[in-house]
Amino acid sequence: MTRGNQRERDRERAQARKPPAGKGKIDDLTPEQRRERDKKALEEKAAKKAAQVVAGGGVAVDNKNKSTTVKK
Known part of the structure; x- marks a missing residue:
């Protein structure tokens, strides 16, 4: 009951799914700076x-909650 090369294939597949090193978003900031x-x-x-609300007539649209509020 050997697994053959299944472990090796799984390692290769896992490596392919992992993003390449150095390609991520690195900003070298501390959490406080971020x-x-x-x-x-x-x-x-x-x-x-x-500023857009003031210039646009006082109607603000909350896109997240899909509600409209009128500022007077």
């Missing part, structure tokens, strides 16, 4: 959306 970067990006996004 949080600061993300916080800044979210604040900029919120400010941009607020």
Whole structure:
């Protein structure tokens, strides 16, 4: 009851599914630096959306919840 080359084939398949080393997103940031970067990006996004609401007549659409709110 030997498995033949099944183990070797499974290793090859697992290696093929694994992403190549060095091709991932590496930013060399500490978790604290990453949080600061993300916080800044979210604040900029919120400010941009607020500016669009003011310029667009005061209607904000929440795409995530599919609801519409009117700011007065």
